[in-house]
Amino acid sequence: MKHILSVLVENNPGVLTRIAGLFSRRGFNIDSLAVGMTENPLVSRMTIVVEGNERYLEQLNKQLHKLVDVIKINDITRDAYVDRELVLIKVSADAARRAEIMQLVDIFRARIVDVSPKSLTVEITGNDGKVTAFEDSLRPFGIKELVRTGKIALLRGKNDSTKNHANKEEDEI
Amino acid sequence: MKITVAEALIRCLEREDVEIVFGYPGGAILPVYDALNKTVIKHVLVRHEQGAAHMADGYARVTGKVGVCLATSGPGATNLVTGIANAYMDSVPMVVITGQVATSMVGTDAFQEVDITGITIPITKHNYLIKEPDQLPAVVKKAFLLASTGRPGPVLIDLPKDVAQAKIDFKYPQKTELPGYKPTIKGHAAMVQQAAKLMTKSQRPVIYAGGGVRTADAASELLQLAETICAPVTHTLMGLGSFPGNHPLFLGMLGLHGTRYANQAVTECDCLIAVGARFDDRVVSNISGFAPAAKIIHIDIDPAEIGKNVVTQLPIVGDVKNVLKAILPHLEKKENMAWVDRIMQLREKMPLGYEQDGILKPQFVIEKLNEFKDESAIVVTDVGQHQMWAAQYMRFNEPRSFISSGGLGAMGFCLPAAIGAQMGAPHKQVIAIVGDGGIQMTMQELGTAAEQKLPLKIFILNNNSLGMVRQLQEYYCDSRYIAVDFQFNPDFVELGRIYGMEGYTVETPEKLLEILPGVLGSTAPVIVNCIVDREEDVLPMVMDGSNIDEAIS
Numbered sequence: 001m002k003h004i005l006s007v008l009v010e011n012n013p014g015v016l017t018r019i020a021g022l023f024s025r026r027g028f029n030i031d032s033l034a035v036g037m038t039e040n041p042l043v044s045r046m047t048i049v050v051e052g053n054e055r056y057l058e059q060l061n062k063q064l065h066k067l068v069d070v071i072k073i074n075d076i077t078r079d080a081y082v083d084r085e086l087v088l089i090k091v092s093a094d095a096a097r098r099a100e101i102m103q104l105v106d107i108f109r110a111r112i113v114d115v116s117p118k119s120l121t122v123e124i125t126g127n128d129g130k131v132t133a134f135e136d137s138l139r140p141f142g143i144k145e146l147v148r149t150g151k152i153a154l155l156r157g158k159n160d161s162t163k164n165h166a167n168k169e170e171d172e173i
Numbered sequence: 174m175k176i177t178v179a180e181a182l183i184r185c186l187e188r189e190d191v192e193i194v195f196g197y198p199g200g201a202i203l204p205v206y207d208a209l210n211k212t213v214i215k216h217v218l219v220r221h222e223q224g225a226a227h228m229a230d231g232y233a234r235v236t237g238k239v240g241v242c243l244a245t246s247g248p249g250a251t252n253l254v255t256g257i258a259n260a261y262m263d264s265v266p267m268v269v270i271t272g273q274v275a276t277s278m279v280g281t282d283a284f285q286e287v288d289i290t291g292i293t294i295p296i297t298k299h300n301y302l303i304k305e306p307d308q309l310p311a312v313v314k315k316a317f318l319l320a321s322t323g324r325p326g327p328v329l330i331d332l333p334k335d336v337a338q339a340k341i342d343f344k345y346p347q348k349t350e351l352p353g354y355k356p357t358i359k360g361h362a363a364m365v366q367q368a369a370k371l372m373t374k375s376q377r378p379v380i381y382a383g384g385g386v387r388t389a390d391a392a393s394e395l396l397q398l399a400e401t402i403c404a405p406v407t408h409t410l411m412g413l414g415s416f417p418g419n420h421p422l423f424l425g426m427l428g429l430h431g432t433r434y435a436n437q438a439v440t441e442c443d444c445l446i447a448v449g450a451r452f453d454d455r456v457v458s459n460i461s462g463f464a465p466a467a468k469i470i471h472i473d474i475d476p477a478e479i480g481k482n483v484v485t486q487l488p489i490v491g492d493v494k495n496v497l498k499a500i501l502p503h504l505e506k507k508e509n510m511a512w513v514d515r516i517m518q519l520r521e522k523m524p525l526g527y528e529q530d531g532i533l534k535p536q537f538v539i540e541k542l543n544e545f546k547d548e549s550a551i552v553v554t555d556v557g558q559h560q561m562w563a564a565q566y567m568r569f570n571e572p573r574s575f576i577s578s579g580g581l582g583a584m585g586f587c588l589p590a591a592i593g594a595q596m597g598a599p600h601k602q603v604i605a606i607v608g609d610g611g612i613q614m615t616m617q618e619l620g621t622a623a624e625q626k627l628p629l630k631i632f633i634l635n636n637n638s639l640g641m642v643r644q645l646q647e648y649y650c651d652s653r654y655i656a657v658d659f660q661f662n663p664d665f666v667e668l669g670r671i672y673g674m675e676g677y678t679v680e681t682p683e684k685l686l687e688i689l690p691g692v693l694g695s696t697a698p699v700i701v702n703c704i705v706d707r708e709e710d711v712l713p714m715v716m717d718g719s720n721i722d723e724a725i726s
Contacts, residue, residue, distance in 0.1 A: 010353060013302070014290065021294050055480065062477035068299040068319065071353045 002031065003057055004083060004153045007046040007064060008072040011037065015069045019046060022067065028052075028060050032085075032150035043071065047152045076155050083153035086125045088113070089135065092142035093120040101141060108134045119144060175340040178306045179204035182270070182332070183212045185313035188345045191241050193217060193232065193596055195225040199245020200285060202272030204337035206243075217596065217625060220617040222249050224589040226256020226269065227615070231593030233265050234576050235551060237390070239320050240265065240593065245272040247285030250331075251292070255583055257327045258296040262580025263411060264388060266325035268316050269297075275335040276304060290331050298326035306339035314349045323356030324475040325388060356474060360491035360499055368446075368470050368487055369503030375444035375468075377512045378404035381427065381456075384411030384579065385449015385473060387572045391494035392416065395448060398497055403509040405516050407435040409450050410564055413575040418568030424516070425525075428456035429715050430561040433523035436713075436721040438516055439464050447471045449493045452482040453580070462720030472496050523726070525565055527709065533682055535634045535705040536562050542604060542632065543567040545689045550602040551576060551594050555587035555611030558640035561711040563606050585614030588631070592618060595627045602630065602693065609635040609662055619672040622698060630692060631674075631700045633665050636707040644710050649717070658707075669700030678702045 009015045016035060023030050031049040038045045050060065057075065064070050093101050098120065105112055105122055108130065114121035124134050128151075135146070176184070182205060186194070195217045198206045209216050219225040222244045229240030240260075244253050250271040260267045274283040290302045299319050301312045309332075316328040372378060386395050392415045399406050399422050406416045407424040416423060425432040427439055439445060445467040450456070452471075457463045460483055471478075471485040472493055479488040489496050527536045539562045546552070552567060553576040554560040560577055569575045576594055578586040591605035612633055622629055643657040666676030675697050679685045685703065692699045713724035 013304075014294075017291065018294055025295055059477070059481060062479075066475070066477055068351060068354050 001053070001077075002049060002051050003075050003077045004081070004151060005048045005050060005061075005064075006074040006076050006153060006155075007048060007070060008038070009044050009046060010069045010071060011042050011044045012069055015044065018067050018069060019064070022063055026063055028056075032148070034150035034152050047150065049151050074155065076153055080156040081153050082156060083127055083151050084125050085128070085131055085151045086123065086149045087131050087135070088121060088123055088147050089138060089143055090119050090121045090145040091138045092118060092144055094118060097141060101138070104134070104137050110134060176343050177204060177208065177337065178309050178332070178339050178341055179208040179337040180211070181309055181341055181343045182313065182337070183208045183214065184343055185310055185345055186214055186241065187212060189239070189313070189317045191239070194241045194243055195219055195228040195232070195593065196243030197222050197225055197245070197249060199249045199272060201246035201274055201334045202243060202249070202332075204334060205270065205272065205332065217621065219589070220620050221615070222252035223256050223585065224592075224615055224618040224621060226253045226267075227259065227586050227589035228593035228596070228621075229267050229269075230256060230260045230265050231553065231576055231590030232597040233260075233267055233593075234590075235573055235594045235597040237573065238266070238597075239317055240267045241270070242267070243270045245285065246274055246289070247287045249285075250287055250289040254292065254296070255581075255585075257293055257329065259578055259581040259583045259586060260327040261296045261298070263578070264325050264384060265327070266320040267327035268320050269327055269329040271329065271331050272337070273302065273331045273333040276333045277335070279333065290329065293329050296327070297329050300329035300331065302331045303333065303336050306336050306341045309336075309341070310343065310345050311349060314346050315351060318349060318351070319354065323354070357476070357490045358474075358492045358495055360472070360489040360496035362499075364487065364489045365496065365499045366503060368489060369500050371444055371468060371470060371487060372402050372404075372446065372500070373504060373507070375402070376509060377441060377443040377515075378402055378446060378509070379424075379438050379442040379444070379467075380404045380406040380446045380448060381408070381439065381450055382406055382412040382415050382448045383409045383450025385493045386412055386415035389449060389474070389493035389495075390572070391449070391497055392572045394494055394497035394501065396420075397501055398446075398504075401501065401504045401506055403507055403513060404446065405438055405513075407431070407439060409453070409456055409579070410577055411579045412450065413564060413577075414569035414572045417570040419570060426564050428453075428721060429458065430565065430711050430713065431721070432525055432565070433713050433724055433726060434516070434519040436715070436724060437519050437523065440466075440720070440722040441515070442467045445469045447473070447485070448497070449473060451478045454482070457482060457721070458715045459718055459720045462722070529682075532706045533680060533685065533704060535559060535636070535703070535709055536566055537682055538632065538634060538685060538703050538705065539563055539566040539606070541685060541689055542606070545693050546604055547602040547693070550574065550604055551598060553577070553587055553591040553594050553603065553605050555607040556582045556584045556641075557608050557611060558644065558709070558711050559606050559608050559634040561641075584611040587611055588615050588622070589618045591629055591631070592622050592625065592627060595629060596625065603627075604693075605629055605631045607631065607633055608640060609633055609637060609659065609665070610639045612665070616668070619669070619674070623672045623674075627698060628696050629698050631669070631698075633700065633702050634705050635662070635665065635702055636705050636709075637662055638707055640707070640709075641711070643707075647710070648714070665700060665702040669698075674698040674700045676700045676702065678704065680704045
C-alpha cells in the first residue's frame with residue numbers, strides 16, 4: 001500500500017542528505033519526495049510517498065525518528081487528508097490540433113502557461129487520478145516533456161503540527 | 174572578554190569534564206592545538222588517527238565517560254573513519270573533533286579538504302559542520318548530550334580553520350534545545366506489568382543480555398532479575414561482564430560461537446528476555462529456528478531495534494536500568510527447579526573443550542591468562558579466533574572488564590583500545606590479547622604506549638596466519654587456503670624490545686606457566702609472543718543457515 005509521510009525536520013543544512021541517505025542505505029524506496037519551508041522558518045516539511053507493508057513502514061518510521069533533525073512524522077494516509085501534485089506537460093500542438101488540446105485543458109481545469117508554434121505547455125494540479133487521466137488523454141498528441149513536483153499533502157482540519165514539537169515519541173510504546 | 178572559537182572549544186571540553194583527548198595535529202586544526210597549550214586537559218599524541226579514535230573508544234568503554242579525539246582535515250579525518258564506525262556499531266559515547274579548511278575554501282577541493290560530515294552521516298549519531306563562530310558552544314553542548322544519552326554513539330564536530338580563529342564572547346549554555354531528540358527512558362507502565370506477568374508465568378525463562386546492560390549500568394538489576402525468577406543468563410559478546418561469570422545461572426555466550434548449552438537453552442526456553450541486545454545475525458543465525466518455543470520480551474532504549482530482526486511479543490522501549498527497576502517489584506521469587514536441572518544437565522552434556530597434545534593451544538593460553546590475571550583486570554581483544562576464545566574461556570565478574578570490537582569487527586582495534594583503557598584505568602591491570610594479524614594493523618601505537626609509559630601486557634596468539642579467515646576457508650572453501658598464511662612475520666619480541674618492552678616467546682605449555690606469574694606481576698610493559706597451533710578451530714560453530722542448536726563441535 002502507498003503511504004504519504006509528512007515529515008517535519010529542522011531546517012538545517014544537510015538534512016535532505018540525511019533523509020535521502022537513510023532511505024538508500026537501509027534499502028527503503030522513495031516514490032516521490034517534496035521539500036519546502038513551512039510557516040515556521042526553522043522547520044521544513046518533507047512529503048515522502050513510499051510503498052510497503054506495516055512492518056516496513058514501522059521500521060522506516062523508527063529509523064527516521066532516530067535522525068536528530070527529524071521532529072515529527074505523520075503517516076497521513078491513516079487519516080483524512082488532502083493531497084496535490086503539480087505537473088507541467090509540454091505537448092506537441094500544431095495549429096490543426098491546438099483547439100482539441102485546449103478543450104481538454106478546459107475539461108480538466110488545467111492551464112496553458114506557454115505557447116510556441118509547435119507545442120503547448122500545460123499546468124495541472126490535482127490528485128493522482130486526475131493527473132493521470134489528463135496525462136493519458138494528452139498522450140495521443142505526443143508528450144514532449146513532463147515534470148512532476150511530487151506529492152504534497154496535509155491532514156484535513158485544523159492541525160498545526162509545526163508548532164507542536166513536544167510529541168516526537170508519543171506513539172511509541 | 175572575547176576569546177577565539179578554538180579557545181572556547183577547549184573551555185567547553187573543560188566544562189564537560191574531559192580529562193584526556195587523543196589526537197594528531199595538522200594544518201586545519203592548528204588553532205585548536207594552539208589553544209591546547211592553555212588547559213589542564215591532557216593530550217595524547219598518537220601515531221595514526223585511527224589509533225586516536227580507538228583509544229577514545231577504549232577509554233570511553235572503561236570509564237563510561239565520553240571519549241574525545243581530535244584530527245585535522247582531509248586525511249586526518251578520513252583516518253578516523255574506522256574508529257568512528259566501530260564506536261557507532263557498539264554504541265560507545267564519543268565526541269570527534271576535526272579541523273576543516275576555511276569556510277571560503279569549502280567546496281573547492283582545497284588542499285586536505287574532505288567532506289567529513291558527509292562521509293560520516295551513516296556512522297555517527299549526529300554530526301555538525303560549524304559555519305558561524307557563535308554556534309560553537311551550543312554545538313559542543315549538544316554533541317556531548319547526544320553522545321552520552323539515549324543509545325550512546327559518536328558525534329562529530331567539523332570546525333573550519335577560519336571559524337576556529339574567529340573571536341566570540343564565550344558563554345557555555347546550561348541547557349540546549351534539540352526538538353527532534355527525546356529518548357524514552359521510562360518503560361510503558363502497562364507493558365512493564367505484562368512483562369512481569371509473563372516472567373512469573375514462565376517455567377523455562379532465559380535472559381539474553383547485551384551491551385545495553387553495561388551502558389545503562391544495570392548489572393545489579395540484571396542479577397536481581399535472574400535470581401528472582403531463577404532464569405539462566407546468556408550474553409552477547411558486548412554483554413560479557415554484565416553478569417558474573419562465576420554465577421551458577423551463567424550460561425556463557427550464545428550464537429555463532431556460543432556455548433552449545435546456551436544455544437540449547439535458548440532453543441528450549443518458553444520466555445526469552447532480551448535486555449539491551451539487538452538480535453544480531455551473529456547471535457540469531459537462522460531467524461525461524463531462533464527461540465522457536467519462546468515468547469520474546471525485548472527491552473531496549475532504541476525503538477528502532479524493536480522488531481528490526483525478529484518479531485517480539487512484548488517490546489518495552491526504555492532505559493534498561495529504569496525498566497528492570499520497574500519490573501522487579503512486580504515479581505515473586507520462584508524456583509523453576511525442573512528447568513535449572515535441565516540446564517545443569519545440558520552444561521554437563523555439552524561442555525566447551527579442546528584437546529591437549531603437547532603443542533601450545535591458544536585456548537590453553539586464554540585459560541591460563543584467566544587463571545593468573547588480577548580479579549579486576551581489564552581484558553582487551555582484537556578480532557578473530559583469539560577474540561572468540563577469550564569470550565568462551567575467560568570469566569568476567571565486573572562490567573567494563575572485557576573490551577572488544579563487536580558490531581564492526583575491526584581488526585587493529587586491540588592495541589589502541591588497550592592504550593585508551595589503560596589511560597582510563599591507570600591502576601588496573603590491562604591485558605591485550607591479539608593475533609599476529611591484528612597487531613600488525615596498528616602496531617605503530619606501541620610508540621604511543623611507550624611515550625605514555627603504560628605497563629600494558631600484550632599477548633600475541635601467533636599462529637602465523639589469519640586464523641578466523643583460515644577457518645572460514647577450511648569450512649566453506651574445502652580448505653583451499655589463500656592469502657591467510659603469512660610468509661613473513663617480524664620477531665615480535667624484538668619489536669617489543671625496540672619500543673622498550675620486555676619480551677618472551679612461548680612455544681610450550683610449560684614455558685607459559687613458567688613466565689606467566691612474572692609477566693602479570695610486572696610493572697613494566699611486556700609483550701608475550703605465544704606460538705600456538707595453527708590448526709585449532711573456534712568451536713562450537715553454527716554453520717551459515719543453520720539453527721543455533723545445530724552447532725558443530
